[in-house]
Amino acid sequence: MSDAGAWIRPMRAADVAAAERLTATAYAGADRVLGPPGARADDGDPGRPAAPVAHPGRRDPVRAEQWRRRTAHLLATDPGGCWVAEDDGDLRGVAVSFTRELMWVLASYAVAPGAQGRGLGRVLLEAALGHGRGCLRGMLCSSPDPAAVRRYRLAGFALHPHMLLTGAVDRTALPVLGRLRDGGTADRDLLDSVDRRARGAAHGPDHEVLRATTARLVVADRPTGQGYAYLGTEGSPVLLAATTRRVAEDLAWEALASAPVGAEVRLERVSAANQWALDVGLAAGLAVHQRGYLALRHCRPPTTYLPHASLL
Ligand SMILES: CC(C)(COP(=O)(O)OP(=O)(O)OC[C@H]1O[C@@H](n2cnc3c(N)ncnc32)[C@H](O)[C@@H]1OP(=O)(O)O)[C@@H](O)C(=O)NCCC(=O)NCCS
Structure with a gap:
């Protein structure tokens, strides 16, 4: 159990829909604080332009379905890399990670706005990092959220600013x-x-x-x-x-x-x-x-490469 009173457990297929909603709310919360320009973190289709959001805190149906599809895929290939925090039956946080050929990748990482800043994010990230124990290298696209950036740097990642x-x-x-x-x-x-x-x-x-x-x-x-x-x-x-x-x-x-x-x-x-x-x-x-930021562990920034926001 974390300081925030939530349990960390492996993610299940039945969690994917709630995890989609939680990540949309958390990213929208960070965007409200940090503001434009543009790139919302891990919103499902980073190739789409930033249209005005009809319901702040919700992805449009196409992006939401893409997020669920991608996460269900990662849960199937890497069940040990996908973790949630739960409190009294409610999802409070999620970390989705996977490994490909000795590279650990973090696809999604969010804590519900009301539960942030109490250590839940640290425990979730530790659980996801555990999945990459056999991988020297690691990469992820970080949102500009100062709490996220702090977590990644403290976990040993080098931070390379991203332009848009x-x-x-x-x-x-x-x-x-x-x-x-x-x-x-x-x-x-x-x-x-x-x-x-x-x-x-x-x-x-x-x-x-x-x-x-x-x-x-x-x-x-x-x-x-x-x-x-x-x-x-x-x-x-x-x-x-x-x-x-x-x-x-x-x-x-x-x-x-x-x-x-x-x-x-x-x-x-x-x-x-x-x-x-x-x-x-x-x-x-x-x-x-x-x-x-592009956050990297034990690898140099790729030079002819524009990464996917979550599959990198
Ligand atoms: C990033 C996130 C998952 C971290 O979860 P969390 O439960 O808030 O994380 P923790 O409480 O374990 O750690 C946050 C750290 O940032 C610090 N922090 C919080 N707000 C901060 C701010 N505005 N500036 C600097 N540091 C800040 C906290 O003090 C804490 O550091 P400490 O443990 O050394 O004291 C969560 O904040 C979140 O969902 N953010 C919005 C979505 C997002 O941007 N996700 C990342 C996608 S790449």
């Missing part, structure tokens, strides 16, 4: 691109091999969920370099990985080119190691903001 580029694409800036094609299930080995080179671990079974929760998969498979990007409904890249800077740039441009004319697109989670993404976004007329 937003705006409507200047279509006169769109360049001619090298060869790209739409991808599919047959590309799984190629994607895994790109991931191993770009971030040190394959996504493996997560590609199924990524395909099901994004609008399009674009692949580059050239003698000089490989890469891929999952695109959100408005064209923003939800996850981008490449073996060369040229391929990464082409994938980002393809994402921006596919956005509807005048729509707000987002290049999210751009760490300082990815200046090429800054150059692409600025050339396309987007504005730069800073929001959140």
Whole structure:
């Protein structure tokens, strides 16, 4: 039992719906305090633009379903990485983590607003970190919430600020691109091999969920370099990985080119190691903001890689 009077126990499939609601409320609470610009933490489809929220503290139905689907998937692959805090039958906190090829990843982490600041978050994070005991490396996308940032740094993670580029694409800036094609299930080995080179671990079974929760998969498979990007409904890249800077740039441009004319697109989670993404976004007329962190343990920031908010 924690100081907050709640029990920590492994998450069950029946907890997923309540965990979705709890995380939406907790992230919205942090956003209210921290304000814009833009990137809500782990909201289910980071490729979608930040539309006004009809009911603050609730995801729209599509994002909510994506969150549940992704979490049910992680609970199935990594039951030992998913924990909840419960008090008198009510969910008070959640931490969802998983491992892929010696990389530990934190997908979701939240404590109900009324229960924050009393040590529940620390106990939940410790439980999730226990799942990654055999993994030297670890990564997660941190919200800007000072309590979250404090927890991650105290747990030994290096913090790398993330930039966010937003705006409507200047279509006169769109360049001619090298060869790209739409991808599919047959590309799984190629994607895994790109991931191993770009971030040190394959996504493996997560590609199924990524395909099901994004609008399009674009692949580059050239003698000089490989890469891929999952695109959100408005064209923003939800996850981008490449073996060369040229391929990464082409994938980002393809994402921006596919956005509807005048729509707000987002290049999210751009760490300082990815200046090429800054150059692409600025050339396309987007504005730069800073929001959140890439938190890493025993690995360098990937250089041709824009991580997924929760599957990284
Ligand atoms: C991040 C979160 C899960 C932590 O849960 P919690 O129960 O509040 O965490 P704890 O009480 O164990 O620890 C919070 C720490 O931050 C500190 N803290 C709280 N508010 C703070 C603030 N505004 N500035 C600096 N430190 C702060 C607390 O003192 C505590 O540190 P300590 O244990 O060394 O005293 C929770 O705050 C939350 O849900 N935040 C909103 C959602 C979010 O951003 N999640 C992270 C997604 S990446």
